[in-house]
Amino acid sequence: xxxxxxxxxxxxxxxxxxxxxxxLDLDRLERNCARMRERAAALGVAxxxxxxxxxxxxxxxxxxxxxxxxxxxxxxxxxxxxxRGGEREILYAAGIVPGKFAHAARxxxxxxxxxxxxxxxxxxxxxxxxxxxRNAITLSFLIEIxxxxxxxxxxxxxxxxxxxxxxxxxxxxxRLRGVMTHAGHSYGTDDLAEVRRIAxxxxxxxxxxxxxxxxxxxxxxxxxVGSSPTALHAEHLDGVTEIRAGIYMFWDLSxxxxxxxxxxxxxxxxxxxxxxxxxxxxxxxxxxxxxALSKDITANRFLPEAGYGFVCDAESGERLGDLAVATVxxxxxxxxxxxxxxxxxxxxxxxxxxxxxxxxITCAGYDAFNVLRGNAVVDRWERINGW
Amino acid sequence: xxxxxxxxxxxxxxxxxxxxxxxLDLDRLERNCARMRERAAALGVAxxxxxxxxxxxxxxxxxxxxxxxxxxxxxxxxxxxxxRGGEREILYAAGIVPGKFAHAARxxxxxxxxxxxxxxxxxxxxxxxxxxxRNAITLSFLIEIxxxxxxxxxxxxxxxxxxxxxxxxxxxxxRLRGVMTHAGHSYGTDDLAEVRRIAxxxxxxxxxxxxxxxxxxxxxxxxxVGSSPTALHAEHLDGVTEIRAGIYMFWDLSxxxxxxxxxxxxxxxxxxxxxxxxxxxxxxxxxxxxxALSKDITANRFLPEAGYGFVCDAESGERLGDLAVATVxxxxxxxxxxxxxxxxxxxxxxxxxxxxxxxxITCAGYDAFNVLRGNAVVDRWERINGW
Numbered sequence: 001x002x003x004x005x006x007x008x009x010x011x012x013x014x015x016x017x018x019x020x021x022x023x024l025d026l027d028r029l030e031r032n033c034a035r036m037r038e039r040a041a042a043l044g045v046a047x048x049x050x051x052x053x054x055x056x057x058x059x060x061x062x063x064x065x066x067x068x069x070x071x072x073x074x075x076x077x078x079x080x081x082x083x084r085g086g087e088r089e090i091l092y093a094a095g096i097v098p099g100k101f102a103h104a105a106r107x108x109x110x111x112x113x114x115x116x117x118x119x120x121x122x123x124x125x126x127x128x129x130x131x132x133x134r135n136a137i138t139l140s141f142l143i144e145i146x147x148x149x150x151x152x153x154x155x156x157x158x159x160x161x162x163x164x165x166x167x168x169x170x171x172x173x174x175r176l177r178g179v180m181t182h183a184g185h186s187y188g189t190d191d192l193a194e195v196r197r198i199a200x201x202x203x204x205x206x207x208x209x210x211x212x213x214x215x216x217x218x219x220x221x222x223x224x225v226g227s228s229p230t231a232l233h234a235e236h237l238d239g240v241t242e243i244r245a246g247i248y249m250f251w252d253l254s255x256x257x258x259x260x261x262x263x264x265x266x267x268x269x270x271x272x273x274x275x276x277x278x279x280x281x282x283x284x285x286x287x288x289x290x291x292a293l294s295k296d297i298t299a300n301r302f303l304p305e306a307g308y309g310f311v312c313d314a315e316s317g318e319r320l321g322d323l324a325v326a327t328v329x330x331x332x333x334x335x336x337x338x339x340x341x342x343x344x345x346x347x348x349x350x351x352x353x354x355x356x357x358x359x360x361i362t363c364a365g366y367d368a369f370n371v372l373r374g375n376a377v378v379d380r381w382e383r384i385n386g387w
Numbered sequence: 388x389x390x391x392x393x394x395x396x397x398x399x400x401x402x403x404x405x406x407x408x409x410x411l412d413l414d415r416l417e418r419n420c421a422r423m424r425e426r427a428a429a430l431g432v433a434x435x436x437x438x439x440x441x442x443x444x445x446x447x448x449x450x451x452x453x454x455x456x457x458x459x460x461x462x463x464x465x466x467x468x469x470x471r472g473g474e475r476e477i478l479y480a481a482g483i484v485p486g487k488f489a490h491a492a493r494x495x496x497x498x499x500x501x502x503x504x505x506x507x508x509x510x511x512x513x514x515x516x517x518x519x520x521r522n523a524i525t526l527s528f529l530i531e532i533x534x535x536x537x538x539x540x541x542x543x544x545x546x547x548x549x550x551x552x553x554x555x556x557x558x559x560x561x562r563l564r565g566v567m568t569h570a571g572h573s574y575g576t577d578d579l580a581e582v583r584r585i586a587x588x589x590x591x592x593x594x595x596x597x598x599x600x601x602x603x604x605x606x607x608x609x610x611x612v613g614s615s616p617t618a619l620h621a622e623h624l625d626g627v628t629e630i631r632a633g634i635y636m637f638w639d640l641s642x643x644x645x646x647x648x649x650x651x652x653x654x655x656x657x658x659x660x661x662x663x664x665x666x667x668x669x670x671x672x673x674x675x676x677x678x679a680l681s682k683d684i685t686a687n688r689f690l691p692e693a694g695y696g697f698v699c700d701a702e703s704g705e706r707l708g709d710l711a712v713a714t715v716x717x718x719x720x721x722x723x724x725x726x727x728x729x730x731x732x733x734x735x736x737x738x739x740x741x742x743x744x745x746x747x748i749t750c751a752g753y754d755a756f757n758v759l760r761g762n763a764v765v766d767r768w769e770r771i772n773g774w
Contacts, residue, residue, distance in 0.1 A: 015486070018463070018486065018487065018490060018774065019486065019774070020774055021774070052717055052718070074717055074718040075718060076405070094662060094674060094718050094719065095662040095663045095672065095674075095735075096662075097660045097661070097662050097674075097735060097736040098736045099402070099405065099406065099660055099736060099738075100405065100660075103405060120663060121663065121664070121735050123734070123735055123736075124735055124736070127736070146665075150665065150667075150668045151665065151672065151716070151719060151721060152662075152663040152665060152672050152719070155667070184716065273484045273486055273487075274484070275481060275482040275483075275484050275539075276482045276507060276508065276539040277508070278533075278537065278538065278539060280537075280542070281537045285482065285538065285539050287481060287482075287484075290683065290747075290748055291748065291751050291772075292774070294681075294682060295681060295682045295683045295684075295748060296677065296682045297682075329538070329571065330439055330461055330747055330748070331439070331461040331462060331481050332481065332538060332539070334538060347510070348482075348484060348508050348510055348511055349484040349485045349486060349510075349511070349514070351486075360677075360717055361677055361678065361682060361717070364678050364752070365751070365772075365773065366773060367772075367773050385678075385752075385754075385772075386752065386753060386754050387405065387406070387407055387408070387679070
């Protein structure tokens, strides 16, 4: 449910939550989503939000609006959840394999949603054709292009792209919808000029692939790129039809460390309790550890002081000096304190917020977002996990 | 449900599981649990299994038997789950804070389970006494001792131990049950002689604290130590009444890297599909990434080649050369291959098992264990997560 700006009568306070708990600042989420929609509109492309970070229908509804079209997911469980929730076209952005065809078909049959699968493999395309014919369904495919990350996909210029397109286009039961790429290497730098260069590389790779397919006489309706950094910093996206991005909804210290967002835009955080003082050792112990924060330290390449997350005042969300979670055990987080005043400022039992190092991974520890307007908890939004 | 050794009629094969999926080898689990029970019996102490790794009533039942007594947990959600499942005495091994008293009281009232809380704080003890009197209940406490890890707890010899014991012992509504410590620093070495020394330090710290409390005229019934490495390598545990340990049920590459277990004892693994070949880049892509394996690389301090997990044959569980997951993204794991033969051996769509780097964190990504006898899936055991 989306909450209207006025604080409803049933709002509760942070004190009423049992810690650790996942918080989501609705004002920030709304601003972040509006900004990316404006950015997509300015670039003249559709925005297909990647919902792997949020995994929540309520968040998807905040992300919606012009020019948002369809959704992106990273698992079939997410695809099923969002299809049942009403999404009509979902791009499943991990290479599908034959063991997952039956699940994909079930999602499409039961919900009417069109699932766009991706592949870079002739073998998968052939197996998909056989499956589709056997089951009298149509499977839609995008061809995955490698624009420089070198994880999956075919390199632009590789004749295998046109060969794979022909295989899909000619197969009864398969439908060639286009090409896609993900410039994941845009996370590998904190230099925005380099991000801009990678955004150009991402665009050029996928546009070249689309042109090769069209030159061979086949359709290539969708030309899809995706990453929040390249979406924000591309000089232009001529020839691209859509951008996929997800972390822009929440932001985190990893994106902050790369100058992609500002600290006051980070919308997700973890509410934790101080559960101990180690006065001799100079540390404060939180009940947010490896499971509550995750062990992801992607930010630390460019922001080593991020630790497992910056510690903030629970009510205002403002940072508390340079406090950060330096060490985690399963359910314990240790915050070194150089000045004794912090023991008085943060007594045992007091609350803090921790900004996530990498929100995609931190959020996956939780079943729900506690939704905030200011410091009032105005709603609880369920989210899914697993496979 | 516990499966008898004979494979039941409803067993399915690994091919029937959608990947990624968590596997649990029941033969190995049973042997690991039996071995730790024998070890505790030989040391003359009770075994209070730590269930934070398993989070499963079915696994707890395999761990049960003489001299197992009660359970250990790391969250109140685990406490509630195991109390509702029939556990009669549960040690909640993270410092409790006033915001959690009501939940603890509710668990005890609704299930009849006695919850043993821990603290090292006079303020918490006083707040607990006030809460207990207000709510006409009894809260049981162990005092947390720092035996060298320097996370939480009072140092042995600190007069604050006896002062805190007196506060608890004298308070109406509180019951002083004993002392506990956790030698978490036993994970900081791969030298078994050093583990043995730490086990002595852990024992001596908590026995000294117990003796100080008794010398002041108070009871100290429970003297509790806990970590799988120190449980296996302590020379003796005279004066200790119980050991808490958990990872011994499953083992993992972190424990293997420290010579605490053998590879053929590792009971938990992740079933994954090969979803891509990057022939130019020399890598195989799996559908097991940061969420399916976790980003925990605790093993790598002593076993850097562990990456995010060793890759094994799906059916036999045997390692495939030196293949390991070197890089993870949210739903992708990248396995470098130096020899082209691996592409033929592991075609797109084929299955592998990945041994977890740190099983406590890997398992937390899953709702259930797929239970194996050999390579037949004989059951599905639910597990809980979150808080």
